[in-house]
Amino acid sequence: MKISYSWLKEYIDLALTPEELQERLTFSGIEVEAVERLGEHLGQFIAARIQSKEPHPNADRLSVCQVFDGAQEFQVVCGAPNCAAGQIVPLAPVGAQLGDFVIKKAKLRGIESFGMICSEKELGLSDNQDGIMVLPEDTPVGQSLADVLKLRDVVFEVEITPNRADLLGMIGVARDLAAQLGKPLKLPEIDVGGARVMRYGYGRKLDLRTADEKQLQTIPDIGPRRANYIAEYRRTTGFENPESLLRVDKIGRKVLAAAQGSFLPFGEVQEVWQSIHEVLKLDNRDPERCPRYTARFIRNVTVGPSPEWLQDRLRAVGLRPINNIVDVTNFVMYEMGHPLHAFDYDLVADKTIVVRRADEGEEFSALDGETYKLATDDLVIADAQKPIALAGVIGGENSHITSATRDVVIESASFLYSGVRRTSGRHKIFTDSAFRFERDMSDQSAMLASERCAQLLIEVAGGTLYSGVLDSWPSKPQPHCVSLRPERVRAFLAVDIPDRRLIRYLEALGCRLLSRDEAALNFEMPYWRKDLTREIDLIEEIIRLHGYNNVPRQTVDQEIMDRVGFVLRRVLADGLVADGFFEVVNWAFCDPEALDWLNLADEDRRRFAPRLLNPVGARFALMQPTLLPGLLKCLSYNVNHGNRDLRLFEMTKVFFRQDMHLAEEEYCLSGLICGNRESVHWDGDPAPVDFFDMRGVVEGLLEHIGIEDAEWSVSQEPFYMQGMAADIAIGGVTVGSVGRLDTKVLERFGIETPVFAFDLSVKALRQSQPSSHEEFRPISKYPPVLRDISFTLDRRFSVEEVTKAMRAVQPDIIREVRLFDQFTGKQIAAGKRSLSFGLHFHSDAKTLTDDYIDPLFARVVKRLEQAFEIEMR
């Protein structure tokens, strides 16, 4: 459904910008799917006056106009026959965009033209292209057309959830907003009896100078007595200025202001009303399918185009204006949410309306031009002879309003939603009307919509409204009552909302407080909210109006409840288990001597381990600052028990303490491998693990937790063998190390076999882990090209720097550089090695040809020659 911002403002003082309104709608449960800004394209057109018009010297049909835009005069060549000096017209100045082309300075048959005077069609306002559009005489020259035509509006395409039938009209949306914003809802005051006066709406404004006494009486702020005084005063003084009425008894500024803001009742105020009962009969034969049917009658309307304001409203919400009668029914449907229908009275046979089931196979020609074969399950509105409408779904061709229509019957009814859904589905007729009835319209709103429709019809089409209404409403639904326990609300929502605020929220939605006792508030639900039936429904409304996001959230202290860290630790452990590692758990103590065995320097952070005053024994005197001693002890135990191929890890806290009250504690993850890569397999010989096995483990772990760009550099950790260990950094922050443990270190722990270790700070990993999930990257449509490159170079250059250098030549095309061979031997000079890489060239934009790749490849070679003195092989 579409909601017009400016239309909505009729019913509520909206201080919100359209953007704020959109946000507000979204958080009240009305999802905004699209926003359309009307009139934006009209902003560049301006109202201009034609100062003079001369015939074009070289063309009979053209004329040369001097046009004034409020600031300066232009010469414009115009081809429209209806243009004339003195007219105010829409001008597209040079630079304005008109459809697909931009207005430029032009020469038309030798005469220069600076702009274009537009027709309605050219402006996209209507299909009318009979000459230029002429604006009213009092239009201010120079104003933008969007403002002149009051076409600026913002329209929201919204999705109304099926439970909220009440939101299918502007007033419903306004009511919900008013409840949220704590603002009054301004309902159009509807009156069809002549006694009440509409306060808001589109009636004629009261003119105190000309209104007769009878009209004055109907204004509530004036009343019969003051009306009499005013009439008397005017008669005696030759009244000119309404201000002078202040001299009249009983009229102060307040009354005067109110009276001047009032509107006259629509139509004629009649002494004696003719009754509808004299002209129309109603026979509702299926009250189950049609719980309520109402009809009104207006005599002698004038069918024609609707006034601009009405057309604008309809266009804004995407409806096409048809004629004033149909337009009013559509307007009321969009205003009140309740669909209605108008018939041509002359075409109603026997002046009787029958609500009945269709006969099997009965034919019905609908407004859409199709003829439908009806089923007995279809409910029709018929006259004495034939169906004139498919109830709630679509009107009939045989009775619709035409320019010849004189007398109109307004139908406003409620139909059983399931029946409408079946009929609409059976015949595949999907109308605004069916859409609404399927969502269960209330009986009560039928009457209100009928009154509103009658009121507007008389205003825009004239005619005389007959008194009374045909109203078949055999079983009136009982108002629904729901008890609400305020304590329950507060307990459920954990929000302290006082009773009076609860009441205010619910009353704003139309709920009526019937009674209250100690424990509960008893509310009567408004008829338009059939979805509110239980206490929990009211609680939902309260929290919706209060704001879901105004509920205080528990502040989660990251140190105490670190969900991310919790999950990360599980992911790391699972990754290692899948990679063949066994987890070990050691006491958290550490032998002080073990720190010496690890060659830790005196100033090493790990030397500052918390020391126990009363340890279990001297070998357990410290809280562990590293997991390696414990792991080495486990490895030694297992090797001694005959398990030679080991993959072990431990993940727990390590502790540091330097002049602080408690201690620094952080999670650490360390692992060891030794023995053979795989346990014995019948196919192939087992090979001993090496540095690259352990580096692979860490690479896999990092990849597993989403870290892609680790930097590897030579490690200085004292417990690794020189040149066989790497520090791992992410974004410049060291997260740990991996390497082969020094033989002497191992000996001290009683281990003779080579052991490789990794040592990672979970805390650092957690901080380096990308906070968001990976995003999908489109897969190139074009094939990759693979080229190999082999060369020898000095051993002092690392594969990482060579790889980076190659990629850097053109990173968007050279997507990957993968080492696939290293070779040293007799053919290679001492101190050198041969490396072979696969280069993946790939583009998202094109197929890479040799013509493209050859020079690029040459650049790579050149770069390598310059930086690393390579020799191609």
Add this chain to the structure above:
Amino acid sequence: MNPQNRQLQEIVARAEGEIGQAANLHDLQLVKSRWLGKKSELQGLMKLLGGLPKEERPAFGQRVNQAKSQVGACVRLREETLKEADYLRTLEERRLDITMPGRRRQAGALHPITLATRFIEDVCISMGFEVAEGPDIEDEYHNFDALNTPDDHPARDLSDTFYIEDDVLLRTQTSTVQIRVMETHKPPIRIIAPGRCYRNDNDASHSPVFSQLEALVVDKGVTFADFRDTVDIFTKRVFGEQIESRFRPHFFPFTEPSAELDILCSACKGSGCNVCKGSGWLELGGAGMVDPNVFRACGIDPEVYSGYAFGFGIERVAMLLLGIPDMRMLFENDVRMLRQFRSYKGVHQGSGASS
């Protein structure tokens, strides 16, 4: 029959004989070129064509061609037979012993303590608990004072508690986390705190370093009945639907009323065995309604809020769930034992799964 025809028949017969003798596809190729090639006898017969009376020539030519296609068909048939035999032979040669082990990295395993911790955490998370953590190295305030443990309480004895400084110690229970959570979070609170604790005793059933898990619930209107129910649901989800729990009145300084939490012996289901020393019940841990003094220490109004806590040792649960007989085995980390617990049975598969 004229002599040429007889000759033809004889050739075909010999060819078919040789084709049938061809033992493999290679031989068959040689035979084929011998009988159908340019220099074959059949091709030679065509030369006789010129010597025949004009009217016999077409018929003879036709017969030679028939003979050729007869020989050709025979070759194809033999070829198919040989190919099929070849295929069957290949299959036989390549037959696998599919009982031989696959090529893979042997999976590792989590430690039994981690398995039990995760299992309990998952049960609790499924019951709406948040996981909270606190420091292992604590101060006396959080470990004792705030937990309503008076100065003269035997628990404060140096012989039970590891100290780092006068008032800095290794926490003796994870209840310290309760205090830290209540100090920083407003109720409602619904947390579990898994973590390591330290007590200075070391024997067959005690380790100086052990793991505990404590649950804490604080809210308005939390009752003893809620407490009883939550504990019951928890123990059944962890140990199995048929494992009842019971409370035995007890004393803890930080709860009031306090209880020891027992569960039905999972080994004998209550009939009495060695595991439960004949009683039918196993002591799992401690439980109780949070003492108002603990609330006051954390700035929570005990008139408004109430709550409960329960906790137990994870090693004990691991031993019960996995049937490990001696706590010391848990810290030996022998891969021969670790290897036994390769598959993690999650909450929905665990012993508690009944529905």
